[in-house]
Amino acid sequence: MGGGDFVGDYxxxxxxxxxxxRFHADLAExxxxxxxxxxxxxxxxxxxxxxxxVKKFVTxxxxxxxxxxxxxxxxxxxxxxxxxxxCVAWVLSPAxxxxxxxxxxxxxxxxxxxxxxxxxVDLEGDDGNDxxxxxxxxxxxxxxxxxxxxxxxxxxxxxxxxxxxxxxAGCGPTGEIVRHGAHPPGAPARTAGTGKRRGCRARCCFLxxxxxxxxxxxxxxxxx
Numbered sequence: 001m002g003g004g005d006f007v008g009d010y011x012x013x014x015x016x017x018x019x020x021x022r023f024h025a026d027l028a029e030x031x032x033x034x035x036x037x038x039x040x041x042x043x044x045x046x047x048x049x050x051x052x053x054v055k056k057f058v059t060x061x062x063x064x065x066x067x068x069x070x071x072x073x074x075x076x077x078x079x080x081x082x083x084x085x086x087c088v089a090w091v092l093s094p095a096x097x098x099x100x101x102x103x104x105x106x107x108x109x110x111x112x113x114x115x116x117x118x119x120x121v122d123l124e125g126d127d128g129n130d131x132x133x134x135x136x137x138x139x140x141x142x143x144x145x146x147x148x149x150x151x152x153x154x155x156x157x158x159x160x161x162x163x164x165x166x167x168x169a170g171c172g173p174t175g176e177i178v179r180h181g182a183h184p185p186g187a188p189a190r191t192a193g194t195g196k197r198r199g200c201r202a203r204c205c206f207l208x209x210x211x212x213x214x215x216x217x218x219x220x221x222x223x224x
Contacts, residue, residue: 047152050116066100092175
C-alpha cells in the first residue's frame with residue numbers, strides 16, 4: 001500500500017510539474033505576442049517624445065534589477081551617436097524586453113527607445129526570412145533619425161543616471177553598438193550640431209545688447 005501511495009504521489013508531482021511547464025510556456029507566448037504588438041505600435045517619434053519616455057522609464061523602473069543593463073546600453077548608444085556624422089545602431093536581443101521585467105517594464109522600455117529612434121529591420125539579420133521574436137538568433141535594431149541633433153541627445157542623456165552609478169549594479173550594457181554599415185543607404189551625412197541649445201546661446205548672447213538699448217532709452221527719457 002505504501003508503494004502505491006508513493007506512485008500516486010509521484011504521479012501527482014509529475015502532473016503539477018507539467019501544469020507548471022504549460023503555464024510558463026503560455027506566459028512566454030503571451031509575452032512574445034505583447035512585445036510584437038508594442039513593436040508594431042505607431043508612435044510620435046521625435047526628440048521630445050523620447051525625452052518624456054526615457055524620463056518615465058527611469059522614474060518608474062530605474063531601480064529595477066533589469067533596468068541597469070538596459071540603461072547602460074541606451075546611454076552607450078546615445079553617446080556613440082553624439083558628434084558623429086554617420087549613424088550608429090543599437091542591436092539587441094528581443095529577450096531583453098521579455099526577461100528583464102513585467103509587461104509594464106517591457107512597454108516602457110520599448111517606448112524609451114522606439115519613441116525617438118527608427119527601427120532598422122535591415123540590420124536585424126533576417127534576410128527577409130521574418131525570424132520569430134522568440135528565436136534565439138533574432139535581433140532588434142534601432143538608429144536615431146538624421147534630424148536628431150547633439151543637443152537633443154544631451155537632453156535625453158540628462159535623464160539617464162551616470163555610467164558609474166549604473167555600473168554599481170555590477171552589470172554591463174545590453175546589446176551591441178554597430179558603427180560600420182549602420183548609416184542608411186543613400187542618406188546624407190548627419191548634422192552633428194547642438195540644435196536648439198546653440199539657438200539658446202545665441203539668444204542669451206543677444207540679451208546684453210537689449211539691456212544696453214533699454215538703458216539708453218531710459219536715460220534719454222529722463223534727460224528730456
